[in-house]
Amino acid sequence: MENILENTVEISYLTPENSSFFVTDNGFLMIDTQLKAQSINEPPKECRKFDLNDTYSKNNIKSGNNGNKIVSAVIGKRAVHLRRAFPFDYPYKYISVSDDYGEIGIILDVDLFGESAEYIKNELDTKYFAPKIIQIVSLKERFGYSYWKVKCNKGDYSFTVKDTFRNIIHVNDKRIFITDVDSNRYEIEDIYSLDRNSFRKIELYL
Amino acid sequence: MIELEKIPDKVLEIFRDKGILKENIAVCMMSDLDTCQFFYDNWVVLTDNEICCLTLTKNLKEKPYMSFADRFLSFGKKLETTYTEYNFRCFELKKIKKLKVEELISSCRLVAETEDDKEVVFYCTFSNKQNAFSFSSYANNMIKNGDIGEIKENRNKELFCPQCGTRFPEPERKICTRCMKKGKLIARLLPFFKRYSICIFLLFLGIILSTLLSIIIPYISGTVMYDDVLKVGGDFYGQLGLLLTVMIGTNILSSLFTVLNGIMHSKIAARVTYDLKKEIFNSIGKLSLGFFTSRQTGGLMTRINNDAETLYWFFCDGFPYLVTNIFQFIGIAVLMFTMSPILTFLTLIPVPVFVICYKIILKYFRKLHAKSFSKNRSFNAVITDVISGMRIVKVFAREKSELIRFNRHSKSSSDAKTSLAIAQNSVFPLIYYFMGIGSYIIWAYGGYLVIKGKMQYGELMTYTAFMGMIYGPLDFLAEVTNWWADCLNAVSRMFEIMDTEPDVKESSNAVSIHGISGNVEFRNVCFSYVKNRPVISDMSFEIKSGETLGIVGKTGAGKSTLANLLTRLYDTDSGEILIDGINIRNISFADLHNNIAIVSQETYFFRGSILENIRYAKPDASYEEIIEASKNAGAHSFIMKYPDGYNTQIGFGNRELSGGEKQRLSIARAILKKPKILILDEATAAMDTETERMIQNSITRITKNCTTLIIAHRLSTLRDAKKLIVIENGKITECGTHSELIAAQGGYFKLYTMQLEALKAIGIE
Numbered sequence: 001m002e003n004i005l006e007n008t009v010e011i012s013y014l015t016p017e018n019s020s021f022f023v024t025d026n027g028f029l030m031i032d033t034q035l036k037a038q039s040i041n042e043p044p045k046e047c048r049k050f051d052l053n054d055t056y057s058k059n060n061i062k063s064g065n066n067g068n069k070i071v072s073a074v075i076g077k078r079a080v081h082l083r084r085a086f087p088f089d090y091p092y093k094y095i096s097v098s099d100d101y102g103e104i105g106i107i108l109d110v111d112l113f114g115e116s117a118e119y120i121k122n123e124l125d126t127k128y129f130a131p132k133i134i135q136i137v138s139l140k141e142r143f144g145y146s147y148w149k150v151k152c153n154k155g156d157y158s159f160t161v162k163d164t165f166r167n168i169i170h171v172n173d174k175r176i177f178i179t180d181v182d183s184n185r186y187e188i189e190d191i192y193s194l195d196r197n198s199f200r201k202i203e204l205y206l
Numbered sequence: 207m208i209e210l211e212k213i214p215d216k217v218l219e220i221f222r223d224k225g226i227l228k229e230n231i232a233v234c235m236m237s238d239l240d241t242c243q244f245f246y247d248n249w250v251v252l253t254d255n256e257i258c259c260l261t262l263t264k265n266l267k268e269k270p271y272m273s274f275a276d277r278f279l280s281f282g283k284k285l286e287t288t289y290t291e292y293n294f295r296c297f298e299l300k301k302i303k304k305l306k307v308e309e310l311i312s313s314c315r316l317v318a319e320t321e322d323d324k325e326v327v328f329y330c331t332f333s334n335k336q337n338a339f340s341f342s343s344y345a346n347n348m349i350k351n352g353d354i355g356e357i358k359e360n361r362n363k364e365l366f367c368p369q370c371g372t373r374f375p376e377p378e379r380k381i382c383t384r385c386m387k388k389g390k391l392i393a394r395l396l397p398f399f400k401r402y403s404i405c406i407f408l409l410f411l412g413i414i415l416s417t418l419l420s421i422i423i424p425y426i427s428g429t430v431m432y433d434d435v436l437k438v439g440g441d442f443y444g445q446l447g448l449l450l451t452v453m454i455g456t457n458i459l460s461s462l463f464t465v466l467n468g469i470m471h472s473k474i475a476a477r478v479t480y481d482l483k484k485e486i487f488n489s490i491g492k493l494s495l496g497f498f499t500s501r502q503t504g505g506l507m508t509r510i511n512n513d514a515e516t517l518y519w520f521f522c523d524g525f526p527y528l529v530t531n532i533f534q535f536i537g538i539a540v541l542m543f544t545m546s547p548i549l550t551f552l553t554l555i556p557v558p559v560f561v562i563c564y565k566i567i568l569k570y571f572r573k574l575h576a577k578s579f580s581k582n583r584s585f586n587a588v589i590t591d592v593i594s595g596m597r598i599v600k601v602f603a604r605e606k607s608e609l610i611r612f613n614r615h616s617k618s619s620s621d622a623k624t625s626l627a628i629a630q631n632s633v634f635p636l637i638y639y640f641m642g643i644g645s646y647i648i649w650a651y652g653g654y655l656v657i658k659g660k661m662q663y664g665e666l667m668t669y670t671a672f673m674g675m676i677y678g679p680l681d682f683l684a685e686v687t688n689w690w691a692d693c694l695n696a697v698s699r700m701f702e703i704m705d706t707e708p709d710v711k712e713s714s715n716a717v718s719i720h721g722i723s724g725n726v727e728f729r730n731v732c733f734s735y736v737k738n739r740p741v742i743s744d745m746s747f748e749i750k751s752g753e754t755l756g757i758v759g760k761t762g763a764g765k766s767t768l769a770n771l772l773t774r775l776y777d778t779d780s781g782e783i784l785i786d787g788i789n790i791r792n793i794s795f796a797d798l799h800n801n802i803a804i805v806s807q808e809t810y811f812f813r814g815s816i817l818e819n820i821r822y823a824k825p826d827a828s829y830e831e832i833i834e835a836s837k838n839a840g841a842h843s844f845i846m847k848y849p850d851g852y853n854t855q856i857g858f859g860n861r862e863l864s865g866g867e868k869q870r871l872s873i874a875r876a877i878l879k880k881p882k883i884l885i886l887d888e889a890t891a892a893m894d895t896e897t898e899r900m901i902q903n904s905i906t907r908i909t910k911n912c913t914t915l916i917i918a919h920r921l922s923t924l925r926d927a928k929k930l931i932v933i934e935n936g937k938i939t940e941c942g943t944h945s946e947l948i949a950a951q952g953g954y955f956k957l958y959t960m961q962l963e964a965l966k967a968i969g970i971e
Contacts, residue, residue, distance in 0.1 A: 026325040087311075129243050129313040129329075143698040155245030157238075159333075165580070182332040185312040204576055 012105035037101035136198035210235035237330035261293035416463035424671035432664030475522035513696035564684030716794035724913035730781035756927030803881035805889035813857035839874035865892035
């Protein structure tokens with residue numbers, strides 16, 4: 001039995017020295033690193049099957065004392081998932097990078113990665129999709145639900161918010177996130193830079 | 207063709223031009239994002255051999271903001287939508303191994319996994335998540351079997367209002383707020399008033415009479431007083447005594463009516479809101495647990511209370527005042543008109559102007575009020591937060607920063623109040639001043655008429671008194687629409703709860719079973735809290751009457767869910783759960799819950815004494831039974847340490863019990879019922895091992911004939927379990943006795959060695 005505690009407490013940082021990022025032809029973010037995912041006892045079943053044919057992970061299969069094959073985490077090139085540790089404070093800093101086995105490490109600042117920083121940022125923006133509202137065309141309250149028609153950086157959209165007051169998260173004095181009935185999220189970066197009419201519509205909920 | 211969303215003919219035409227005929231489309235849906243996650247109409251179709259995505263830009267022939275003239279001209283013409291192709295992509299099914307919906311933070315995407323790579327088929331917002339899941343499952347069937355397989359019920363279709371196409375905000379409650387008839391809401395309220403119809407009739411009669419009197423009083427003290435009594439040659443010249451008697455009489459009558467009306471409508475309003483609250487609490491009790499976990503129930507009851515309060519004030523305060531004022535307004539206007547039409551005209555002209563002014567000003571005040579209210583609310587929240595967390599504040603020595611936080615909130619709350627008060631004190635005197643201008647006109651013109659002898663002096667006095675009565679309630683009349691809207695909101699929210707259908711319903715032909723023996727069987731049970739995210743998949747196991755089954759698994763493996771299913775807090779998606787061979791769906795709630803007791807991870811106690819809380823399970827339990835149950839649960843000794851013994855008050859705001867004490871109490875509560883089936887869901891996790899063992903021994907003793915399910919991750923808890931099952935990701939991975947599982951060297955063995963290692967590490971073996 002590996003020592004469980006030691007593996008988990010130390011933060012491993014991903015830097016351009018120990019890892020690099022690239023994207024596949026179809027735009028999926030991949031990592032190339034010798035670092036392993038930490039602290040996962042059992043890989044997900046789907047991966048186990050997949051890995052046996054995978055050249056990168058052949059050296060990671062060893063025999064357990066009872067003859068069972070035990071697969072430890074892979075190294076080399078593989079797909080990764082990103083997560084923001086502080087999504088409201090730092091969209092491109094403190095990014096947790098994990099593969100199918102668990103967290104590989106943390107990127108302190110995406111910009112460290114120079115050219116591939118763009119890929120990472122793209123991937124993060126896709127994952128944390130939240131249209132930025134630039135204008136509120138109409139905002140009507142009917143029987144406890146508010147109906148919004150907005151212009152966003154992603155196009156025009158309309159949505160419904162229940163219990164509006166509670167579903168607006170104030171990140172700081174000027175930045176808010178709105179969550180609609182389907183739990184989609186919309187952001188207003190600076191409520192004070194909205195035009196006067198839009199601001200007046202939303203003012204009551206702030 | 208399965209239309210997960212109704213596909214317009216125009217879009218089908220574009221598909222036809224691409225060579226995809228309507229007959230070949232098996233499933234279609236719309237995702238609302240393009241590949242760069244911009245909002246577009248992106249139609250996705252599944253045919254026998256490919257998936258095609260057509261991204262369109264939609265042009266409404268209608269201008270987005272039509273002027274009145276435009277609307278008038280286009281009236282009756284059907285507005286057409288045209289589509290322009292923006293992007294078209296196809297994916298061959300034979301290249302795809304599998305399709306998967308990936309959920310991102312607040313959007314999702316359908317990903318096609320090919321032999322050596324993967325590719326995004328489309329992105330969509332969470333609004334289309336359900337459709338994406340259905341589409342992917344149909345498409346996966348098509349890839350595997352060349353057929354879309356079993357057609358599932360499409361719930362998404364019912365999410366839109368058939369009349370206006372707006373989405374229903376609440377899927378369980380198919381009411382469109384746009385098409386909802388306000389009249390219907392009120393009509394639903396009427397039955398609550400019906401039983402008080404005589405009272406209401408009397409109330410209206412009273413209102414009319416007191417209004418009449420209140421109109422007569424200024425007439426007597428004006429026209430009659432000056433023109434008939436004080437004036438030489440008047441009809442009642444010199445009869446001061448008679449006048450005074452009449453004046454005092456009408457005043458007394460008027461006050462009497464006001465008092466009687468007040469009593470009457472307070473009674474009716476209070477009773478009606480009481481009835482409403484009772485009805486709502488009744489329907490809340492019937493709702494299944496899913497209702498409370500699926501939405502923010504924080505302050506559900508507070509909200510209902512507030513809503514009922516809003517209704518109460520409207521009916522008690524607002525409504526009678528409104529009726530009185532309307533009657534009064536009409537009465538006075540008629541009377542004034544008969545006295546002098548021109549002067550009446552002059553008096554009434556400013557009325558609409560003032561109403562509009564009031565509307566604008568009150569809107570502004572509503573904002574200020576809301577601001578002040580919300581600041582005050584967050585200020586109160588900070589206070590409660592800090593005071594209940596005082597221990598933590600002190601431990602981390604954060605008193606100073608808390609003081610700063612307190613000051614900040616206190617200041618912004620007081621600032622908001624100040625600006626409200628300043629606005630109130632500057633705007634309203636200004637308005638009253640402008641209203642005064644109206645009376646100057648009357649004085650001027652009326653005075654002119656009196657001098658010219660065209661009008662009596664007394665009439666002028668009556669006029670000015672009437673004017674005050676007309677202008678006085680204007681602010682109320684301007685606000686009444688808002689008040690009315692609030693009231694309707696409250697009503698609709700209250701009906702929302704009454705209208706929600708419980709997910710778990712008692713079967714109409716439920717059987718009652720007496721003296722069950724306690725055989726439990728799970729047969730191919732599948733369950734998910736959120737659709738398409740299975741928590742339990744195809745699980746089957748059996749426990750014989752009187753046996754003990756241990757359930758082991760990681761956090762989130764679905765252990766507690768099994769307990770929720772067995773107690774019917776939720777219903778299974780498919781498969782069945784049988785007790786003594788009877789599907790639990792066919793057992794009446796009362797019988798089911800009388801025979802099953804559960805001690806869950808979360809212990810909750812109501813405000814009251816320990817005695818009342820233990821007795822909650824069996825209200826007719828004797829004192830001896832309660833002490834016996836507490837002794838068996840190991841609770842008796844600590845209860846006796848409290849000066850008030852079993853009468854010690856616990857629960858919110860009273861004595862705090864420790865984690866272990868709470869668990870022991872909840873065990874006592876469960877075993878008091880002497881259930882046939884006992885579920886211990888991490889029931890002893892907060893106790894030391896010795897106490898745990900002691901309690902287990904007594905539980906084993908008293909539950910000899912009782913089927914027991916023990917859920918735990920600490921294996922020592924399960925030492926009495928004859929049979930063990932190990933659950934992982936909602937499936938049973940191992941099953942057997944302790945020694946069998948050790949021999950198998952699987953997950954259980956690993957867990958066992960790990961816990962053993964941990965003991966070794968601190969020197970215990």
